[in-house]
Amino acid sequence: MHSTTKNLKTGQQIAAMVAHAFAGMQLAPHAEAVQELKDGWFNAAYAITLADGREFVLKIAPPPTADVMSYEKNIMQTEVAAMRLVQQNPAIPVPSIAFFDDSLSICDSAYFFMQKIAGTNLEQLRATLELSIQAELDRQIGSIMHQINGFSGSYFGYEGNPDLRDTTWRATFIKLIDALFADGQRKNVEFEHSYAEIRAAVLKHAAALDTVTTPQLVHWDAWNGNFFVRDSTIVGIIDFERALWGDPLMEAQFRPFSGESLINFMDGYGKISFTPAEEQRCQLYSLYLALVMAIECYYRNYDTDFVHTIARQLLATTMAWLKAN
Numbered sequence: 001m002h003s004t005t006k007n008l009k010t011g012q013q014i015a016a017m018v019a020h021a022f023a024g025m026q027l028a029p030h031a032e033a034v035q036e037l038k039d040g041w042f043n044a045a046y047a048i049t050l051a052d053g054r055e056f057v058l059k060i061a062p063p064p065t066a067d068v069m070s071y072e073k074n075i076m077q078t079e080v081a082a083m084r085l086v087q088q089n090p091a092i093p094v095p096s097i098a099f100f101d102d103s104l105s106i107c108d109s110a111y112f113f114m115q116k117i118a119g120t121n122l123e124q125l126r127a128t129l130e131l132s133i134q135a136e137l138d139r140q141i142g143s144i145m146h147q148i149n150g151f152s153g154s155y156f157g158y159e160g161n162p163d164l165r166d167t168t169w170r171a172t173f174i175k176l177i178d179a180l181f182a183d184g185q186r187k188n189v190e191f192e193h194s195y196a197e198i199r200a201a202v203l204k205h206a207a208a209l210d211t212v213t214t215p216q217l218v219h220w221d222a223w224n225g226n227f228f229v230r231d232s233t234i235v236g237i238i239d240f241e242r243a244l245w246g247d248p249l250m251e252a253q254f255r256p257f258s259g260e261s262l263i264n265f266m267d268g269y270g271k272i273s274f275t276p277a278e279e280q281r282c283q284l285y286s287l288y289l290a291l292v293m294a295i296e297c298y299y300r301n302y303d304t305d306f307v308h309t310i311a312r313q314l315l316a317t318t319m320a321w322l323k324a325n
Contacts (some may be wrong), residue, residue, distance in 0.1 A: 007061065027051060057116050059112055142265040170209040180292065204322065218244050221242045222237065286314060293314070
């Protein structure tokens with residue numbers, strides 16, 4: 001995916017980053033030593049092979065001049081902190097971080113090298129799998145996400161942006177919505193509903209947020225493309241950059257895109273059903289996702305309308321629910 005936030009580097013620049021991270025180590029002497037990973041939507045990423053045969057993934061934050069959304073401030077620092085935190089639980093198959101540098105001495109933005117996962121991306125693999133294997137993987141994902149959500153914090157909101165934190169979940173979520181409105185207005189983004197109408201729908205259901213009293217770690221971006229599979233087992237989960245302290249119902253699997261996978265996911269997660277307040281919160285979080293996806297298109301200048309189309313559809317269905325209930 002093309003995005004103007006991707007901070008692409010030359011082979012020579014990457015070689016310098018490798019030498020800095022690995023005590024003078026050189027890249028492997030072949031053309032495949034540096035391979036750009038193009039599936040991501042935000043950061044630049046490369047598969048790296050060192051001269052001694054070790055393999056890593058290099059991830060580079062957007063350049064300092066990149067125009068990013070409010071919740072994306074210091075997003076790489078958030079990712080590294082979240083990955084290091086969840087590594088405390090061996091049930092979460094997160095790759096280890098080999099080196100992190102935010103000094104800007106070698107690169108104009110933060111970057112890190114992490115363990116390369118020996119597995120296949122679930123997004124690429126799912127359609128080829130038997131339904132029984134897909135169901136088992138969804139149950140495994142449910143268990144993994146439950147473990148991630150088991151970490152609790154001292155505040156609600158984003159580690160990378162103190163302005164998007166508060167002591168209650170209701171106050172924090174309203175801050176997140178208002179920050180998205182500010183991001184959208186900076187780019188003159190318009191929706192079928194006015195900003196005031198969307199905010200009114202949020203406030204109408206905001207009392208449901210008061211039942212969330214403990215900040216729990218939320219990955220928020222755990223789509224199929226961020227899981228890796230080997231031998232019918234989930235062996236890796238990546239992209240913790242959008243992690244926040246909030247309500248586990250914000251996780252991607254609770255959005256309407258999950259379809260029948262939700263049943264097996266909930267089985268693995270250990271959840272049976274939703275209370276009326278949880279249904280309200282799920283709709284609010286779908287609204288939040290729709291706004292993020294719609295507005296980010298104006299910041300990243302994608303080379304496809306796919307994200308914009310999906311976002312507008314989700315926004316329409318979610319607003320209809322929030323207004324009718």
